[in-house]
Amino acid sequence: xxxxxxxxxxxxxxxxxxxxxxxRAVAGSAAQVRTGHRVAVESGVDRLVADVRPRAVVVVGMxxxxxxxxxxxxxxxxxxxxxxxxxxxxxxxxxxxxxDLVIAVSWSGETGETISxxxxxxxxxxxxxxxxxxGSALEAVAVQSSSVYVPIPTEGRPRADLWLVTTPxxxxxxxxGLVRTEPTVYERVARVLEEVAHRCRxxxxxxxxxxxxxxxxxxxxxxxxxxxxxxxxxxxARFAARLNEDAKYPAVFGELPEAGHNQVAVFDGPLAExxxxxxxATRTLRLVLLRDLDEHPRVTSAREAVVRLAQDxxxxxxxxxxDGDHPLERLASLIGPADFAxxxxxxxxxxxxxxxxxxxxxxxxxxx
Numbered sequence: 001x002x003x004x005x006x007x008x009x010x011x012x013x014x015x016x017x018x019x020x021x022x023x024r025a026v027a028g029s030a031a032q033v034r035t036g037h038r039v040a041v042e043s044g045v046d047r048l049v050a051d052v053r054p055r056a057v058v059v060v061g062m063x064x065x066x067x068x069x070x071x072x073x074x075x076x077x078x079x080x081x082x083x084x085x086x087x088x089x090x091x092x093x094x095x096x097x098x099x100d101l102v103i104a105v106s107w108s109g110e111t112g113e114t115i116s117x118x119x120x121x122x123x124x125x126x127x128x129x130x131x132x133x134x135g136s137a138l139e140a141v142a143v144q145s146s147s148v149y150v151p152i153p154t155e156g157r158p159r160a161d162l163w164l165v166t167t168p169x170x171x172x173x174x175x176x177g178l179v180r181t182e183p184t185v186y187e188r189v190a191r192v193l194e195e196v197a198h199r200c201r202x203x204x205x206x207x208x209x210x211x212x213x214x215x216x217x218x219x220x221x222x223x224x225x226x227x228x229x230x231x232x233x234x235x236x237a238r239f240a241a242r243l244n245e246d247a248k249y250p251a252v253f254g255e256l257p258e259a260g261h262n263q264v265a266v267f268d269g270p271l272a273e274x275x276x277x278x279x280x281a282t283r284t285l286r287l288v289l290l291r292d293l294d295e296h297p298r299v300t301s302a303r304e305a306v307v308r309l310a311q312d313x314x315x316x317x318x319x320x321x322x323d324g325d326h327p328l329e330r331l332a333s334l335i336g337p338a339d340f341a342x343x344x345x346x347x348x349x350x351x352x353x354x355x356x357x358x359x360x361x362x363x364x365x366x367x368x
Contacts, residue, residue: 002349003220004350007350008206008212008215008344008348011202013347017352020355021354022246022346022353023340026197026339027201029163029339030190030193031190032162032164033186033189033190034186036163036168036171039153039168040167040172041171043168045129045150045168047148048148049176054100054127054176056082056084057082057103057173057178058087058092059072059085060088060092060103060104060114060117061105061113061114062111062114063107063158064159064161066105067166067234067237067238068105068162068165068166068169069086070086071238072169072170073230074234074331075173075179077231077294080178088113090116092121092124096121096124098124098125100127101129102117102118102126102128102129103128104121104128104142105131105132105165106131106136107165109136109137115137119141122141127147128142128145129150130142131152131165131168131169133151133154139151150168152168157354159241160339162339170328181328185329186328188326193336196336199211200212200336200340210340211337211340211343214318214344215340215341215345218341219348221283221284222251222284223243223252223286224253224254225240225252225253225254225290226253226256226263226289228290228291229255229294229296229299231292231294231330232334233255235290235335236253236254239251239288239334242339245342246342246346246353247345247346247349247351249345256303257299257302267310267313271283271284271285272314286318287306287310288319288320289306289319290322290334292330320334322334
């Protein structure tokens with residue numbers, strides 16, 4: 001398959017090549033924030049405050065549902081009074097016990113690993129909060145244990161519904177005093193995502209459209225995506241996962257300063273070499289830096305030095321800067337354009353961004 005950038009401004013192609021409506025699903029992120037906030041409040045997540053603050057918050061899930069846990073930890077920040085960790089497995093760690101809050105998240109409500117850990121959490125006497133669709137196996141576990149359950153309307157696509165599964169977690173964390181979210185925060189986040197959707201709409205020409213421009217930066221490169229803070233690193237992980245699933249594209253993610261102790265070495269490797277006189281183009285390295293307003297001064301120095309190192313070696317560099325006062329707003333400002341870019345990258349290669357055949361096949365082989 002070949003990269004054809006002119007496809008991005010061909011409205012007929014964008015419609016025909018996206019029968020699953022991934023662009024529409026990404027454009028609905030603002031509505032997800034509002035819905036996620038509403039159903040969390042209506043489900044009574046504030047009931048969690050009736051108990052003593054837990055020793056730790058353990059988010060269990062897989063794929064995009066687990067990523068919601070990473071985003072929650074990023075929003076709570078390193079100043080959170082208790083640890084917020086994510087577990088992707090069939091079993092809870094041995095240290096998880098009755099004084100901990102386990103949040104089980106499953107977009108389908110039927111994820112085997114998540115059901116297993118939620119059931120184990122109940123057996124261990126943990127407080128359980130579950131997020132998933134109504135009528136699911138996960139809801140049954142929550143109802144049987146008299147736990148709080150947040151029913152979400154999962155009518156979209158799992159990886160496009162990130163904000164639908166993440167927002168109830170932030171509402172719960174706010175109720176527990178782990179993060180400050182004044183009443184206007186969720187609406188501000190929704191407006192950030194609405195603005196991104198407007199600027200990245202399919203009818204907007206490539207030279208004005210941040211999503212299409214970023215897709216063109218990524219095309220025919222091997223992206224290495226680094227965040228300059230834990231929050232930006234969570235957005236980098238999301239970016240790489242969407243590249244894998246939407247565009248079926250390889251990507252590496254990391255976080256400064258750690259990436260400066262290992263991944264930076266590839267600047268001297270074979271993928272960093274570019275021959276501008278070659279008859280045929282070869283895929284070369286591209287560094288994508290996600291910058292956060294809340295980065296350590298030493299990390300800022302390292303980030304600036306990394307850019308100079310890359311430029312000295314003729315390595316391609318793209319930088320995206322977060323914007324917003326609240327951590328949730330800054331996440332939205334980074335994740336929003338990236339979600340559009342991965343979808344446009346798939347469409348520029350002539351790929352339908354919705355199917356994930358190998359994932360479905362692997363799940364069937366493991367299950368049976």
